[in-house]
Amino acid sequence: MEDFSLNHLKELEAEAIFVMREVAAQFENPCLLFSGGKDSIVMAYLAKKAFFPARIPFPFLHIDTGHNFVEALEFRDQLVSELGVKLVVGSVQESIDSGKAVEESGYNASRNKLQTGTLLDAIETNKFDAALGGGRRDEEKARAKERFFSHRDEFGQWDPKNQRPELWHLFNGKKHIGEHFRVFPISNWTEMDVWQYIYQENITLPSLYYTHQRECFFRDGQWLAYAPFMKLKPNEKVEVHTVRCRTIGDITCTGLTLSHADTIEEIITEIAATRVTERGSRADDKRSEAAMEDRKKEGYF
Amino acid sequence: MNTDSTKGYLDMQLLRFTTAGSVDDGKSTLIGRLLYDSKAIFEDQMEAIERASKGRGEEEVNLALLTDGLRAEREQGITIDVAYRYFATPKRKFIIADTPGHIQYTRNMVTGASTANVAVILIDARNGVIEQTRRHAYIANLLQIPHIVACINKMDLVDFDEAVYNKIKADFVEVERKLGIHDVHYVPISARDGDNVVDKSTKTPWYTGPTFLDLIETIELRRDKNLDDRRFPVQLVIRPMREAFHDYRGYAGKIAGGIWKPGQKVKVLPSGFETEVEAIDFGGDEIEMAFPPQSVTIRLKDEIDISRGDMLVDPACAPYAEQDIDMMVCWFNEKPLIERGKYIIKHTTNEVRAIIKEIKYKVNINTIENIYDDKKVSLNDIACISVKTTKPLFFDSYKKNRVTGSVIIIDEGTNETVGAGMIL
Ligand SMILES: Nc1nc2c(ncn2[C@@H]2O[C@H](COP(=O)(O)OP(=O)(O)O)[C@@H](O)[C@H]2O)c(=O)[nH]1
Numbered sequence: 102m103e104d105f106s107l108n109h110l111k112e113l114e115a116e117a118i119f120v121m122r123e124v125a126a127q128f129e130n131p132c133l134l135f136s137g138g139k140d141s142i143v144m145a146y147l148a149k150k151a152f153f154p155a156r157i158p159f160p161f162l163h164i165d166t167g168h169n170f171v172e173a174l175e176f177r178d179q180l181v182s183e184l185g186v187k188l189v190v191g192s193v194q195e196s197i198d199s200g201k202a203v204e205e206s207g208y209n210a211s212r213n214k215l216q217t218g219t220l221l222d223a224i225e226t227n228k229f230d231a232a233l234g235g236g237r238r239d240e241e242k243a244r245a246k247e248r249f250f251s252h253r254d255e256f257g258q259w260d261p262k263n264q265r266p267e268l269w270h271l272f273n274g275k276k277h278i279g280e281h282f283r284v285f286p287i288s289n290w291t292e293m294d295v296w297q298y299i300y301q302e303n304i305t306l307p308s309l310y311y312t313h314q315r316e317c318f319f320r321d322g323q324w325l326a327y328a329p330f331m332k333l334k335p336n337e338k339v340e341v342h343t344v345r346c347r348t349i350g351d352i353t354c355t356g357l358t359l360s361h362a363d364t365i366e367e368i369i370t371e372i373a374a375t376r377v378t379e380r381g382s383r384a385d386d387k388r389s390e391a392a393m394e395d396r397k398k399e400g401y402f
Numbered sequence: 403m404n405t406d407s408t409k410g411y412l413d414m415q416l417l418r419f420t421t422a423g424s425v426d427d428g429k430s431t432l433i434g435r436l437l438y439d440s441k442a443i444f445e446d447q448m449e450a451i452e453r454a455s456k457g458r459g460e461e462e463v464n465l466a467l468l469t470d471g472l473r474a475e476r477e478q479g480i481t482i483d484v485a486y487r488y489f490a491t492p493k494r495k496f497i498i499a500d501t502p503g504h505i506q507y508t509r510n511m512v513t514g515a516s517t518a519n520v521a522v523i524l525i526d527a528r529n530g531v532i533e534q535t536r537r538h539a540y541i542a543n544l545l546q547i548p549h550i551v552a553c554i555n556k557m558d559l560v561d562f563d564e565a566v567y568n569k570i571k572a573d574f575v576e577v578e579r580k581l582g583i584h585d586v587h588y589v590p591i592s593a594r595d596g597d598n599v600v601d602k603s604t605k606t607p608w609y610t611g612p613t614f615l616d617l618i619e620t621i622e623l624r625r626d627k628n629l630d631d632r633r634f635p636v637q638l639v640i641r642p643m644r645e646a647f648h649d650y651r652g653y654a655g656k657i658a659g660g661i662w663k664p665g666q667k668v669k670v671l672p673s674g675f676e677t678e679v680e681a682i683d684f685g686g687d688e689i690e691m692a693f694p695p696q697s698v699t700i701r702l703k704d705e706i707d708i709s710r711g712d713m714l715v716d717p718a719c720a721p722y723a724e725q726d727i728d729m730m731v732c733w734f735n736e737k738p739l740i741e742r743g744k745y746i747i748k749h750t751t752n753e754v755r756a757i758i759k760e761i762k763y764k765v766n767i768n769t770i771e772n773i774y775d776d777k778k779v780s781l782n783d784i785a786c787i788s789v790k791t792t793k794p795l796f797f798d799s800y801k802k803n804r805v806t807g808s809v810i811i812i813d814e815g816t817n818e819t820v821g822a823g824m825i826l
Contacts, residue, residue: 104624105661105693109416109495118697119656122637126710126751150685151697154650155642238486245485245500264483265819266509266734268516270656271748271810275817289497291488 110298117286118151119270120249124231124284125151125158127274131231131284132189134220135161137173138349139306140235140287142180143295146304147286148233149184160187162223162232164216166351167194168328173349176307191223207332211353221256224281231274231282239291249288255279296372300365309346311363317342324357414490417618420499420514420547422538423524428555432524432593433487433498436615439600440489484514493619508541508767508782512732512822515545516808519626520618522551527560527590531573537767539577544730544784544824546804548626549585551617557606558592564608580770587621589614627694628803632660632668632716635750635796635806636708640699652683652699653708658750658805659798660716662692662700669717670706671796676717677704694805711752713796721806723794726759728826730800731811732784735820739779739787745820746812747791750805754791755814762786786826800824 107115124131133148135141148157161181181188193215196202201222202215224232238244248264250272265273274282287295299306316327318337325331326346327339331353344357345368362368421429487498499514501507515521521542525535542550552574560566567590578586589598590609597603600615612620640652666679681688683699692698700714708714715721733739739758747756761777765784772786779785800807811821 105627105629106415106624107696109414112416112695115656115695115697119637122654122697126638151654152638152640153683153686153699154644154647155640156644239488245487246483266513266822267819268513268810268822269804269808270517271808273748273810273812273817273819275746275812277817289486289488291490291495293490294495 110294110301113287113290113294114147114150114298116270116289117147120272120284120286121148121151121233123272123274124233124286127272128231128282130227130229131159131233132162132224132227132229133157133159133233134235135163135177135188136235136350137163137169137177137307138235139299139310140237140295140348142304142306143298144233144235144287145180145184146302157184157186159233160189162189162191162220162227162229164191164220164223165193166216167192168330168352170307170309170326170346170349170352170355172307172309189223189227191219193219195219196222211351216351229281230276231284233284233286235287236283236285237290237292237295238285238288247285247288249285250274251283251285252276253281253283259283293369293372296365296369300369307349309349310368312343312345312361314341315344315357316340317344317357324359326352326355326357328352414493414495415623416497417494417520417621417623418497418499418518419520419522419551419618420501420511420518421522421524422501422511422542423555424526424532424534427524427526428593429500429524432522432553432555432591432599432614433500435593435596435599436496436498437487437489439596439615440491484510491615491619496618508537508732508784509734511538511541512545515541515547516804516822518545518547519623520549520551520621521547522553522618524553524555524593525570525574527554527556527566527570530566530570531577533768535574536577536770539574539581539583540765540767540770543581543583544732546801546824548623549587549621550583551587551589551614553593553614554588554590555593557590557597558595562590562597562603562605564606567609585621587611587617589617628659628798628805629661629693630659631719631721631798631803632662632666632714633658633721633798633803633806634662634700634714635752636710636712636714637751638710639708650701651705652701653714654697654699655751656697657692657694659694659803662698663690664688667717668702668714669720670702670708671713671715671720671723672794673706673708673712675704675706677702677706679703711750713750715796721796721798723796725791725794726788727791727795727797728762728786728788729809729823730765730784730786730826731779731821731823733779733781733821735813735818736781737813737820738781739783739785739821741777744814746814747789747795747809747823748812749795749797749809752795754793754795756789756791756811759788759790762788787823797825799826 196219197204202218248267316339317324318327318339345360346355347358362371423429485500487500489496501510501514523538554567554570571588590606591598591614597605598613602613634655635658636653637655640654642650664679664681668679669676680701680703682692741758741761743758745756747754763772763774763786766773767784798806807825809823810819813820
C-alpha cells in the first residue's frame with residue numbers, strides 16, 4: 102500500500118523550493134548568494150527546479166575575495182551560462198582599492214571578514230531587497246536560531262534578540278525602505294543531507310571536492326591550500342598531498358582533508374566517519390568561540 | 403561505501419519534535435544526550451563544551467551546554483529563543499525545535515510547536531505534574547501536535563520507583579482526558595545518566611515499554627497530514643516566456659491537502675470556475691501523483707485567470723470562503739492586541755487586511771479556564787477572537803488542516819509578526 106510519505110531529502114527539497122518561490126513572490130529584487138561552494142551549487146539546482154521550465158527569476162551575486170580557486174571560478178561561469186542567469190560580482194579587491202576596506206596583515210590574514218562590507222555595498226548598489234543564502238542551522242551554534250526569513254536593519258545588521266517569530270510555513274517578508282532580508286531555504290539541512298542530496302540527484306560539483314594533488318601546508322592542526330600570496334611561518338613548508346576540500350570559499354581559510362575519495366559515495370563514507378564539523382575546517386571560525394556570531398551581527402551571511 | 407547504507411539513508415523519514423518543560427527539568431540534558439549518543443556531536447564541538455564546562459567550574463562535561471546558543475544567553479546562563487537541532491539515526495532524521503522555558507515561554511513553545519509532529523514534555527519525577535505541565539499539554543493540544551511523549555525525568559532521584567512513575571502517569575492521564583488529547587506515550591528516564599533514553603535501563607525492570615529513542619523512531623506519522631481534502635494554494639504562476647515552452651502556464655505551490663492526480667476535477671477559488679488537472683510537473687518531469695507536503699507545479703485543462711493567493715480545491719469538498727472568522731490567537735508582542743484594531747493577516751499564500759471585531763475571551767493557561775471579564779491580550783496571552791477580513795479567505799478549521807487553518811497576524815506599522823492564529 103502506498104504510504105504517502107516522502108523521504109527526508111524529498112521533504113527538505115519541497116520545503117526549500119517553497120521558500121525560494123516565496124522569495125520570488127514576496128520581493129521585488131532578490132538575488133542568490135553564490136559562493137561556488139557545494140551549498141550554493143545545491144541552491145542553484147533547487148532554484149532551477151523551483152521555477153522550471155521558466156528561468157530562475159533572480160541574478161546570482163558572488164562576493165569575490167580575489168583569493169579564489171581557479172576551478173571554482175570556471176565552474177561558476179559555466180553554471181551561470183547553463184542556467185541563463187545574470188551574474189553580479191562584488192569585489193573585495195575593489196573595496197580595498199577604493200579604501201572602503203583594509204586588508205588584514207599577518208600570518209592568518211584573510212579576506213573573509215572583509216566580505217561583509219563588500220556584500221552590503223553590493224546589496225545597496227544593486228538595490229537587492231532579499232539575498233538567498235545557503236546557510237544551514239547545523240553549521241554553527243549561532244545559526245541554530247536563525248530564521249528562514251532573516252530580517253536585517255538598514256545597516257544590514259542582525260539582531261538576535263529581536264527576530265520575528267516564524268510559525269508553520271508562513272513567512273513574513275514585510276519591510277521598511279532600506280531594510281532587507283537574508284533568506285535561507287536549506288536551513289533545516291545538515292552537511293550529510295547536502296551530500297546525500299548531491300548523490301541522490303547526481304549533481305555535478307567542481308573537481309576540488311574530489312581527491313587531487315595540491316600544494317599545501319599544515320597550520321593550527323589542519324592542512325591549508327597554499328597560494329603564492331600567502332605568508333608562511335618559519336617552521337611551515339609547502340608539501341604536495343592528495344587532498345579534497347570539504348567546503349570551498351576563500352583559499353586562505355578553506356581546510357583540506359587528506360583523502361583519496363573520488364566519488365560522492367566515498368566522500369559520504371568519509372564524512373560519516375569524520376569526527377570534526379565542517380566549520381571546524383574553516384580557519385576563520387576558530388578565532389574565537391563566538392566568532393561567527395560577531396560576524397553575523399555585522400551583516401556577514 | 404556499500405550502497406546498502408547509502409540506500410538506507412535515503413529511505414529515512416523526517417520527524418520534527420519540540421521539547422517542553424519547566425526550567426531545569428532537563429530538556430537541554432536530554433537533547434545533549436540524544437545528540438551525543440547518536441554521534442551528532444563532533445570532536446571539536448565536544449572539546450568546546452569540555453572547555454566551557456571547566457570554565458564554569460563544573461567537574462563533569464555538561465551536555466546541556468551543547469544546546470545553549472547565543473553569547474548573550476550564554477553569559478546570562480539562560481536560553482531565550484527557539485533553536486533548531488538536528489540528528490539522525492538509521493531510521494529517521496530528527497529536527498528538534500528546542501524551546502527553552504523562560505518569560506517568552508508561550509511564544510517560543512507555540513512557535514516550535516507549529517511545525518512539530520511530536521511534543522516531548524518533560525516532567526521532573528520529584529515534582530510530578532505541575533501547573534506548567536498542564537500549560538505545556540494545553541499548548542501542544544492547541545497547536546494540534548499529533549503525538550505527545552511524556553518523559554518522566556530524573557528517575558534516578560526517586561530511586562527509579564515504579565509507584566512514583568505510576569502516580570505521575572495517572573495525573574497526566576487526567577490532563578489528557580480534560581483536554582481531549584489522543585496519542586500520549588509515557589517513558590521513565592534519567593536524561594543525565596541515559597536510562598531509557600537510547601538504551602533500556604536495568605534499573606527499571608518494571609517498565610516494559612520502548613525507550614525514548616525507540617518511541618520517536620517508530621511513532622506512526624502517516625495520519626499527521628490531511629490526505630482527504632484536496633487543497634492547493636497558488637504561490638506563483640509559471641510562465642516561461644521561452645521558445646520551447648511558449649504556451650506553458652503552470653501554477654506553482656505546496657500541496658496543503660489531499661492526493662492529487664491528473665484528470666481530477668478542480669475548482670478555482672475565488673472565481674468558482676471548474677476544470678481538470680492536466681498534469682503535475684516537478685523539476686522537468688511529469689509526475690503521476692502528489693500529496694502533502696510536496697512542492698509541485700499544476701497545469702489545468704482550461705485557461706483560467708489565476709494568480710497568487712487563489713486556491714485550487716476539490717469541488718466535492720471545498721473549504722470555507724468567508725470574511726468573518728473565529729480563531730484562537732497567541733499574542734507575541736509587547737504591544738497588546740487592540741479590539742477594533744486593524745492588522746494584516748497572512749494565510750497560506752494570501753494576505754489580507756483585517757479588523758479585530760471582538761475579543762471573546764482570554765484563556766488562563768495555568769488553570770485552562772476561560773476569562774470573560776479581562777480582555778487585555780498581552781504578550782504570551784492566548785485568546786479567542788473574531789476577525790473580519792477585507793476579502794474572503796479560503797480556509798478549513800485548524801483541527802482539520804494545519805496548513806489551511808493557520809494564520810499569522812502582522813502589525814501594519816512595524817511589520818512585525820505579532821500573533822499566530824488557529825482557525826476554529
Ligand atoms: N539527577 C539528575 N539530574 C538531571 C537529570 N536531567 C537533568 N539533570 C540536571 O538538572 C539540571 C537542569 O538540566 P537542564 O538540562 O539544564 O534543564 P533545562 O532547563 O530543562 O534545559 C542540570 O544540572 C542537569 O544536570 C537527570 O535525569 N537526573
